[in-house]
Amino acid sequence: MKIGGIQKLTLIDYPGFTACIVFLSGCNFRCPWCHSPELVIPEVISDHPEISEKEILSFLDKRKGLLDGVVICGGEPTVNRDLPQLLKKIKDIGFKIKLDTNGSNPAMLGDLISRKLIDYIAMDIKAPFSSLKDIQKYTKIVGVKIKLKEIKDSIKIIKVSGIDYEFRTTVIPSLHTKEDIKTIAKMISPAKKYFIQRFRPNKNINSYFHNLSPYSENFMDDIVKEIKVFFDTCESR
Numbered sequence: 065m066k067i068g069g070i071q072k073l074t075l076i077d078y079p080g081f082t083a084c085i086v087f088l089s090g091c092n093f094r095c096p097w098c099h100s101p102e103l104v105i106p107e108v109i110s111d112h113p114e115i116s117e118k119e120i121l122s123f124l125d126k127r128k129g130l131l132d133g134v135v136i137c138g139g140e141p142t143v144n145r146d147l148p149q150l151l152k153k154i155k156d157i158g159f160k161i162k163l164d165t166n167g168s169n170p171a172m173l174g175d176l177i178s179r180k181l182i183d184y185i186a187m188d189i190k191a192p193f194s195s196l197k198d199i200q201k202y203t204k205i206v207g208v209k210i211k212l213k214e215i216k217d218s219i220k221i222i223k224v225s226g227i228d229y230e231f232r233t234t235v236i237p238s239l240h241t242k243e244d245i246k247t248i249a250k251m252i253s254p255a256k257k258y259f260i261q262r263f264r265p266n267k268n269i270n271s272y273f274h275n276l277s278p279y280s281e282n283f284m285d286d287i288v289k290e291i292k293v294f295f296d297t298c299e300s301r
């Protein structure tokens with residue numbers, strides 16, 4: 065496992081708790097609009113400074129009682145086979161753990177849940193995921209061929225897990241339409257929380273997205289108005 069960074073404090077990334085964020089390098093997707101090439105593209109990862117697990121654990125030891133939780137994100141954390149071992153060490157220090165995932169590894173997700181190694185899951189739903197046409201759309205948005213069954217299985221596992229969760233979609237102009245987001249909402253409904261996130265043009269993997277303007281706040285709010293009936297909580301951010 066390669067740890068690509070740490071943000072020592074966040075008040076917004078773990079709902080209801082103070083936390084730090086640990087960024088794990090490596091991802092099995094290649095979303096062209098991704099704004100973290102240093103955690104995704106192997107050649108860029110290798111030029112990016114690495115933090116040792118020892119440093120992370122020592123930092124967390126000093127933050128005992130000062131922070132509530134640790135957000136584990138990437139890249140895609142579940143591509144690391146030794147993720148459960150790291151999470152166990154963090155749990156043993158006494159922190160709650162939130163996992164951010166693209167939902168491509170339902171087997172590891174189920175394992176982490178059954179071993180009580182995570183307390184909150186945020187899963188990205190990148191596109192609609194039911195028909196043959198959706199496979200092409202999902203592939204275009206994540207940049208690689210994927211098995212939609214894995215996405216569907218992860219959603220099911222999360223919904224029955226009994227732990228807190230959210231689903232979320234970054235809405236990309238030129239890739240998503242309002243209809244796409246409405247379709248996703250219907251597919252994952254009923255669910256506790258669904259957030260739609262504005263795209264950020266910023267060092268994206270594919271330079272086409274560097275100058276692409278995000279959808280307006282009004283556009284995002286209009287979508288929320290149309291889909292919030294499907295969720296306990298539904299917001300744009």
Ligand code: SF4
Pocket residue numbers: 091092093094095098099100104138139140166206
């Ligand atoms: S957006 Fe997430 S899933 Fe997509 S390439 Fe970036 S880190 Fe991986």
